[in-house]
Amino acid sequence: MSRSNKKKYDEKTLAEKKTDFRRHLRTYLVMSVFFIVLNLFSSPGSFWAIWPILGWGIGVAMQGLSLYGPLKDPEDVHPTESDRGLPLKDLDDYEKREKLELPELNPRPYRDEDLV
Numbered sequence: 001m002s003r004s005n006k007k008k009y010d011e012k013t014l015a016e017k018k019t020d021f022r023r024h025l026r027t028y029l030v031m032s033v034f035f036i037v038l039n040l041f042s043s044p045g046s047f048w049a050i051w052p053i054l055g056w057g058i059g060v061a062m063q064g065l066s067l068y069g070p071l072k073d074p075e076d077v078h079p080t081e082s083d084r085g086l087p088l089k090d091l092d093d094y095e096k097r098e099k100l101e102l103p104e105l106n107p108r109p110y111r112d113e114d115l116v
Helices: 014-042 050-068 088-098
Strands: none
Touching (some): 014 050
16 A cells, blocks of 8 residues: 555544554554564574564654543544544534434334244
8 A cells, every 4th residue: 555545643533543553553563472472483592572562662653642641632532533434524514414304104004923
């Protein structure tokens, strides 16, 4: 995928950002296990795997705090946007459709037992 096709991080919805974080966290956990196994087989006397795990973990932690913790971006907590992943311009139409009152449906003129 070329750089021109990727959305910039600021243009992503909150749901897309959370999906990206979960992917990043999953990759981090898999690679951490890989580093530990590699460390055990290559040099069991020293534990060097802690350094890449801690370094990468800082980045994962900062991303998580910016989505779920105290470093949350105030623009991501917009009162009319939820985790539906809809852009703000489409959200108004969605909410209008949600508020439509549908007429009551007539009861079926048959019973379920009649179908068997």
